[in-house]
Each structure stands twice: as C-alpha cells, then as structure tokens.
Amino acid sequence: xxxxxxxxxxxxxxxxxxxxxxxxxxxxxxxxxxxxxxxxxxxxxxxxxxxxxxxxxxxxxxxxxxxxxxxxxxxxxxxxxxxxxxxxxxxxxxxxxxxxxxxxxxxxxxxxxxxxxxxxxxxxxxxxxxxxxxxxxxxxxxxxxxxxxxxxxxxxxxxxxxxxxxxxxxxxxxxxxxxxxxxxxxxxxxxxxxxxxxxxxxxxxxxxxxxxxxxxxxxxxxxxxxxxxxxxxxxxxxxxxxxxxxxxxxxxxxxxxxxxxxxxxxxxxxxxxxxxxxxxxxxxxxxxxxxxxxxxxxxxxxxxxxxxxxxxxxxxxxxx
Numbered sequence: 201x202x203x204x205x206x207x208x209x210x211x212x213x214x215x216x217x218x219x220x221x222x223x224x225x226x227x228x229x230x231x232x233x234x235x236x237x238x239x240x241x242x243x244x245x246x247x248x249x250x251x252x253x254x255x256x257x258x259x260x261x262x263x264x265x266x267x268x269x270x271x272x273x274x275x276x277x278x279x280x281x282x283x284x285x286x287x288x289x290x291x292x293x294x295x296x297x298x299x300x301x302x303x304x305x306x307x308x309x310x311x312x313x314x315x316x317x318x319x320x321x322x323x324x325x326x327x328x329x330x331x332x333x334x335x336x337x338x339x340x341x342x343x344x345x346x347x348x349x350x351x352x353x354x355x356x357x358x359x360x361x362x363x364x365x366x367x368x369x370x371x372x373x374x375x376x377x378x379x380x381x382x383x384x385x386x387x388x389x390x391x392x393x394x395x396x397x398x399x400x401x402x403x404x405x406x407x408x409x410x411x412x413x414x415x416x417x418x419x420x421x422x423x424x425x426x427x428x429x430x431x432x433x434x435x436x437x438x439x440x441x442x443x444x445x446x447x448x449x450x451x452x453x454x455x456x457x458x459x460x461x462x463x464x465x466x467x468x469x470x471x472x473x474x475x476x477x478x479x480x481x482x483x484x485x486x487x488x489x490x491x492x493x494x495x496x497x498x499x500x501x502x503x504x505x506x507x508x509x510x511x512x513x514x515x516x517x518x519x520x
C-alpha cells in the first residue's frame with residue numbers, strides 16, 4: 201500500500217514537471233525575443249554603415265573596379281552592352297539654356313561633350329550626388345576641371361572653369377557648387393564643357409540632359425550599344441543647335457579659329473534675334489554699341505550689367 205502511494209506520488213510529480221516544461225520554454229523564448237530583435241537591429245545598422253562606407257569609397261562599384269585620382273579618363277573595356285542610369289535626383293549644372301557646340305565631329309576631331317554658354321564667375325553645380333575623383337588643371341585641354349563619379353554609374357566632367365570649389369575624394373550632393381564658369385585651357389570664350397561618361401566611354405549628354413528645357417530627358421536612360429549611334433544623332437537634332445552641325449559663329453571680325461561658337465536654342469529665354477559679340481582688347485560698351493547698331497542701355501539690359509562694368513577681352517555680350 202505504502203509502495204503504491206509512493207509510486208503514485210512520484211508519477212504525479214514527474215507528470216507535473218513535464219507539463220511545466222513548455223511554459224518555461226515559452227517564457228525563455230519570450231524573454232529572448234526582444235534581445236533577438238535588438239541584435240537584428242544592431243546587425244542591420246552595422247551592415248548599412250558598411251554598405252555606405254563601401255559605396256563612398258568606390259561609387260558605382262558594380263561598374264568600376266577601382267578608384268583612381270590620376271587618370272582623367274577611366275580606362276576600361278568593360279562597358280556592358282546595356283546599362284541603365286537613374287537620372288532622378290538630378291540638378292542642372294547651369295541654368296544656361298544656350299548650347300554653343302554639340303557632341304560629335306568638330307573641326308576634324310571628336311568633341312566628346314557639350315559646350316554650354318556661361319560667363320566667368322557663374323556657379324557650376326554637381327549634376328548628381330557622388331564623389332569627386334579629379335580636380336586638376338590642364339592648360340592645353342580642359343583648363344581647370346572637375347570629374348565626379350556618381351552613385352548611378354555616370355561620371356560627369358566640368359571643364360574650362362575659372363575656379364574649382366571642391367577637393368578630390370570629397371563627397372558632393374546634387375546641386376552643390378563645384379566651380380565657377382571660366383575660360384581656362386583650350387578655350388576661346390567663357391563656357392562650360394560638360395561631358396558624361398560610363399566606364400570611360402563618352403556618351404552624348406543630350407541623351408540625358410535637355411538644357412533648353414532645364415530638365416533631364418526621363419527618369420532613366422538605358423545605354424544600348426547596338427542603338428547608341430542612332431539615338432545620339434536623334435538627341436542632337438532634338439536638343440542641340442541648328443546650322444553647320446551646331447557650329448554657329450559669333451558676329452565678329454576675328455579669324456574663325458579664334459572665336460567661340462554660340463547660338464541660342466529655339467526655346468531659350470532669348471529671342472531668335474539675339475546675336476553675340478566677343479569683346480576685344482580696348483573695346484567699350486559705347487564702341488560695341490556703335491558697331492552692333494544698338495545702344496548702351498540695350499546692351500546693359502540684355503546682359504544684366506551696369507554701365508560702369510569693366511569689360512574683359514574674351515567676354516561675351518548679347519545684342520539685338
């Protein structure tokens with residue numbers, strides 16, 4: 201009898217201990233869950249920081265396998281047959297709507313960007329967010345120039361500036377000032393030379409940027425090797441300047457080789473009657489007004505300048 205009671209008591213205790221295990225396990229899991237969530241959050245933050253750091257060290261790393269501050273043009277033959285560039289979050293590098301020279305053949309050689317009319321001292325801004333790769337001076341070429349590699353895979357070039365406002369390896373946001381318009385290097389008049397490249401290969405900026413309307417052409421641009429030539433030619437026809445492959449001339453007595461090209465785009469804010477004059481040494485507003493058959497007041501109003509302004513040789517003035 202006593203043995204039977206002991207057996208029943210032991211069995212009851214064993215049963216109670218087994219039935220209590222699931223609730224204890226649930227309590228343990230409940231206590232562990234906040235810890236797991238916290239560790240997961242910490243892991244996500246660390247991973248996010250690592251990704252940010254890697255992206256900063258080599259923007260668009262999926263297209264570029266190295267970061268170089270020496271070579272102006274990234275040397276690569278790895279440009280894919282197709283590449284999509286995200287154009288959202290852009291900023292036009294200048295509010296100027298006047299294209300002075302198109303992408304393509306010019307004077308027997310390839311012009312690998314667009315020339316945009318700007319004046320000395322005009323603010324030039326980063327087209328997209330990214331990291332500054334090159335800040336240099338090339339007296340027989342780009343003059344003072346900046347190259348930025350963007351997170352969307354594009355590299356943009358800004359040439360002939362009078363001053364650079366950024367340093368190599370500096371991170372910039374779209375719209376940040378990176379330089380001032382100028383006339384340095386191989387240039388015969390103040391303008392911005394603007395290039396867009398993918399893996400070192402020059403792409404017609406008119407495929408992505410519409411300076412006439414101060415906008416990008418779409419949210420995305422897809423480069424396709426098989427269709428690029430035809431698309432580039434079409435973009436130039438739609439967004440470039442007219443006449444002689446875009447190579448219009450200033451109304452000037454100087455030799456052709458010594459003048460910069462400029463024509464207002466059809467939808468620009470200037471009328472189709474606007475002409476351009478390149479200031480020569482010793483010229484004044486009065487002498488230019490007489491030569492261009494206009495008035496000093498008209499010149500000042502059209503160019504938004506005062507009558508006492510000091511004219512610089514090479515400066516560009518508009519006149520009707």
